[in-house]
Amino acid sequence: MDLNADVLLSVVVALFIVRGLRRFLDLPTRLPRINRLLNWIWAPGLALFVVARAVHWKSDQLDELYMLFVLGVVTVILSSVRSYRPARTLLLAVAPFVLYSVLELLLPALSSSILEEYDATFENSKGFAFIWLFTFLLIARSQKKQLEKERLEREEEEKARQLIAAHNQELERLVAERTATLTQQAEELREALTELKTTQTQLIQAEKMASLGELTAGIAHEIQNPLNFVTNFSDVSAELITELEEEQQRPTRDPELEAELLGDLKQNLLKITHHGQRAASIVRGMLEHSRASTGERQATNLNGLADEYLRLAYHGLRAKDKSFNATLVTNFDPNLGTVEAVSQDVGRVLLNLFTNAFYAVQKRKELNQPGYSPIVTVSTRHLSNGDVEVQVRDNGMGIPQAVVDKIFQPFFTTKPTGEGTGLGLSLSYDIITKGHGGTLTVETTEGSGTTFSITLPA
Amino acid sequence: MKILVVDDETDVRTLFEQRFRREIRSGVLSFSFAYSGEEALTYLHEHASEVVLILSDINMPGMSGLELLKHIKQEYAAPPPPASPLVMMITAYGDTESREQALALGANDFLTKPVDFAALKDKLLVLASHEN
Numbered sequence: 408m409d410l411n412a413d414v415l416l417s418v419v420v421a422l423f424i425v426r427g428l429r430r431f432l433d434l435p436t437r438l439p440r441i442n443r444l445l446n447w448i449w450a451p452g453l454a455l456f457v458v459a460r461a462v463h464w465k466s467d468q469l470d471e472l473y474m475l476f477v478l479g480v481v482t483v484i485l486s487s488v489r490s491y492r493p494a495r496t497l498l499l500a501v502a503p504f505v506l507y508s509v510l511e512l513l514l515p516a517l518s519s520s521i522l523e524e525y526d527a528t529f530e531n532s533k534g535f536a537f538i539w540l541f542t543f544l545l546i547a548r549s550q551k552k553q554l555e556k557e558r559l560e561r562e563e564e565e566k567a568r569q570l571i572a573a574h575n576q577e578l579e580r581l582v583a584e585r586t587a588t589l590t591q592q593a594e595e596l597r598e599a600l601t602e603l604k605t606t607q608t609q610l611i612q613a614e615k616m617a618s619l620g621e622l623t624a625g626i627a628h629e630i631q632n633p634l635n636f637v638t639n640f641s642d643v644s645a646e647l648i649t650e651l652e653e654e655q656q657r658p659t660r661d662p663e664l665e666a667e668l669l670g671d672l673k674q675n676l677l678k679i680t681h682h683g684q685r686a687a688s689i690v691r692g693m694l695e696h697s698r699a700s701t702g703e704r705q706a707t708n709l710n711g712l713a714d715e716y717l718r719l720a721y722h723g724l725r726a727k728d729k730s731f732n733a734t735l736v737t738n739f740d741p742n743l744g745t746v747e748a749v750s751q752d753v754g755r756v757l758l759n760l761f762t763n764a765f766y767a768v769q770k771r772k773e774l775n776q777p778g779y780s781p782i783v784t785v786s787t788r789h790l791s792n793g794d795v796e797v798q799v800r801d802n803g804m805g806i807p808q809a810v811v812d813k814i815f816q817p818f819f820t821t822k823p824t825g826e827g828t829g830l831g832l833s834l835s836y837d838i839i840t841k842g843h844g845g846t847l848t849v850e851t852t853e854g855s856g857t858t859f860s861i862t863l864p865a
Numbered sequence: 866m867k868i869l870v871v872d873d874e875t876d877v878r879t880l881f882e883q884r885f886r887r888e889i890r891s892g893v894l895s896f897s898f899a900y901s902g903e904e905a906l907t908y909l910h911e912h913a914s915e916v917v918l919i920l921s922d923i924n925m926p927g928m929s930g931l932e933l934l935k936h937i938k939q940e941y942a943a944p945p946p947p948a949s950p951l952v953m954m955i956t957a958y959g960d961t962e963s964r965e966q967a968l969a970l971g972a973n974d975f976l977t978k979p980v981d982f983a984a985l986k987d988k989l990l991v992l993a994s995h996e997n
Binding site for chain 1: 876884886928979
């Protein structure tokens with residue numbers, strides 16, 4: 408056999424090794440330049456063969472030389488990718504084999520006797536090197552698999568992470584979208600609230616004006632009385648002056664009569680002033696009622712306030728329904744004194760309670776029950792705890808139990824549309840409870856009457 | 866002739882006393898005053914046969930003028946003694962309903978505020994002369 412032909416066999420082996428190495432270490436991506444060079448791994452082998460043939464050099468070590476070269480290349484490649492753990496294992500795997508190959512190549516050259524002497528040992532070493540090589544190849548392979556598995560897991564994780572990230576992004580987008588919607592809604596609600604507040608203010612004002620409308624006739628009547636006095640006292644004063652003038656013309660004057668006439672005149676002027684002021688105060692009260700509340704508490708005479716509004720409410724209703732009549736009973740505690748209150752607001756509450764009371768007795772009167780006589784009573788008194796109570800009682804229709812819980816709710820009304828705003832009692836409740844820290848309660852028996860009680864802290 | 870004026874406005878007294886100053890002084894007319902329906906009834910009970918004419922306001926707190934009228938007409942329903950006083954109602958509401966109601970209850974006359982004192986004086990003087 409041509410000894411040199413062995414090198415060609417080695418070239419084939421080398422090609423296999425290169426192929427295995429490429430696949431195992433994924434050289435095309437890891438070391439692209441070296442990978443290209445490896446395409447030429449056969450060249451040195453072929454060159455050796457050609458050169459050896461040309462010089463007719465025959466050696467059974469030609470292939471060993473070539474293999475050593477290949478192993479050297481493998482070692483270089485492995486050490487250049489030694490950061491890759493399977494590569495290090497491979498390095499470890501080939502190390503004894505390389506050492507063996509080197510010795511095998513060098514020893515015969517140094518001394519063939521050693522080789523012969525240790526032939527058995529060499530054979531053993533070769534076997535050991537192969538076993539070592541294959542063992543570590545297997546280890547490297549399993550390491551590679553392990554790494555591959557880990558890589559795949561990492562990739563999975565990465566994918567999952569990316570998926571989560573994408574999810575998060577989507578979520579964030581949704582949240583941003585929702586936030587924008589909510590912000591817009593909040594803005595819209597705020598606007599609606601502002602609008603509602605404005606409307607409420609307008610409604611309260613409208614309610615005030617409506618109650619003023621109910622008052623107008625009462626006010627007219629209340630102004631008419633003092634005006635009648637003003638007219639009458641002016642007229643009678645003119646008569647007195649005429650009489651006085653006549654008296655002065657007499658030859659015998661009566662100084663006593665003249666003094667009496669002058670005294671009456673003076674008194675009349677005071678009466679005119681008094682009734683003029685009375686009318687003025689009613690007008691002032693009306694203006695105050697229509698004006699927005701200042702909210703300032705002042706010492707208020709509840710007896711006077713209740714009396715004033717009772718008359719206004721009564722005459723207001725009388726003006727609308729001339730046939731209406733009711734007995735007004737006032738039980739005022741003369742020692743009530745004053746309480747700190749916004750008189751204008753409390754006046755509105757009283758007016759509302761009186762108007763309701765008159766409405767209730769009027770409705771019952773329309774039933775034409777025999778012996779029925781409408782009575783509206785207002786009483787004031789000190790409670791044992793020092794608070795002041797104002798009670799407005801009527802013997803009207805009473806309030807059905809189903810309705811009584813709702814009467815302080817805004818816009819609740821039992822009156823036909825257009826007759827009541829449904830705000831009167833709700834506003835009254837707010838004025839007494841929130842505005843004055845008092846209470847407004849109701850007791851009612853259907854068919855026989857209702858009592859509203861206001862208590863105000865002294 | 867004795868007249869009882871019923872009105873919750875106390876200044877009515879001053880006004881009547883001055884308006885009828887001459888008549889009072891000459892003794893043709895004499896006035897008493899009550900400031901509520903209840904007070905008027907009490908006065909009538911105490912001065913049963915004296916009062917010839919009652920001038921009453923309708924709108925008064927407590928007993929209204931019309932209720933007073935009803936009471937008076939009930940109490941003096943039976944013929945003498947004594948004869949029922951005349952009752953004139955005065956109101957700021959000159960509506961026909963009140964007028965009819967008052968007349969139905971037996972009022973002798975119905976006046977509206979503001980009172981025309983000249984006309985009232987004439988009426989009273991006519992009544993006074995009749996009485997005499």
